[in-house]
Amino acid sequence: VTVQRLDPAAVEFANRMDRMNRLTRRLWPGRLRARLLGEVPGRVLDLGAGTGANLPYLRAAAHVVACEPGAAMRALLRTRLGTCPAPVSVVAAAAERLPFPDGSFDAVVCTLVLCSVGDLGRGLGEVRRVLRAGGRLIYAEHVRAHGWWGRVQDRYDERWSVRSAGCHINRDIGAAIAAAGFRPLGQRRIRPLLNTPLSAPLIHGVAVPAGEAGPAGR
Numbered sequence: 667v668t669v670q671r672l673d674p675a676a677v678e679f680a681n682r683m684d685r686m687n688r689l690t691r692r693l694w695p696g697r698l699r700a701r702l703l704g705e706v707p708g709r710v711l712d713l714g715a716g717t718g719a720n721l722p723y724l725r726a727a728a729h730v731v732a733c734e735p736g737a738a739m740r741a742l743l744r745t746r747l748g749t750c751p752a753p754v755s756v757v758a759a760a761a762e763r764l765p766f767p768d769g770s771f772d773a774v775v776c777t778l779v780l781c782s783v784g785d786l787g788r789g790l791g792e793v794r795r796v797l798r799a800g801g802r803l804i805y806a807e808h809v810r811a812h813g814w815w816g817r818v819q820d821r822y823d824e825r826w827s828v829r830s831a832g833c834h835i836n837r838d839i840g841a842a843i844a845a846a847g848f849r850p851l852g853q854r855r856i857r858p859l860l861n862t863p864l865s866a867p868l869i870h871g872v873a874v875p876a877g878e879a880g881p882a883g884r
């Protein structure tokens with residue numbers, strides 16, 4: 667039997683994330699997850715699933731693949747599989763190299779993960795590849811602010827990233843999603859109360875592969 671040693675810093679970060687997710691289930695993060703994820707059908711990829719915060723909300727999914735590169739996150743994730751109404755498989759992989767065939771998912775869910783993907787363009791290219799024609803990318807991500815606050819985020823990004831497992835606070839994730847060949851359907855930008863101001867605002871929405879019509883021609 668091989669006993670894998672987990673990096674203490676990664677264990678601490680995973681526990682911190684998990685505690686925060688439990689504490690905020692009844693606040694805006696939980697309500698946003700419920701609104702975005704409650705009707706996502708079919709075979710769903712939860713990219714960078716962390717400790718499984720999205721699992722309870724994926725009520726309409728037929729099967730969930732929870733993809734997570736971090737061993738400490740996966741250890742907690744495995745204890746949360748029972749919270750998902752659908753069957754869940756856990757896969758150890760990063761966005762930049764997804765071990766799935768082209769077009770294998772009806773939906774890909776990214777919540778608070780694209781800030782941490784090392785090669786964002788490549789990761790989103792992989793998301794595009796594994797989505798089937800007519801599939802949906804559902805996302806909720808914190809992004810760089812416009813104006814002077816964005817410049818503050820630029821200044822603190824490196825320090826933040828070191829303390830937060832490679833998370834970046836100054837990414838234009840909306841532009842990256844569009845550059846990867848997606849067309850957003852009704853993206854919203856929010857600045858929730860009780861959120862760390864450095865990791866705000868957030869964008870959330872649904873995107874389809876560019877060139878495909880959305881529901882009812884949206």
Ligand SMILES: C[S@@+](CC[C@H](N)C(=O)[O-])C[C@H]1O[C@@H](n2cnc3c(N)ncnc32)[C@H](O)[C@@H]1O
Pocket residue numbers: 683687713714715716717718719720734735736739759760761762776777778779782783784785789
């Ligand atoms: C802030 S947590 C969010 C977890 C979860 N999606 C949620 O909403 O609570 C960011 C997650 O992204 C994962 N991550 C980091 N780099 C990644 C990559 N290259 N590909 C996929 N996931 C990655 C981390 O391991 C971590 O679990």
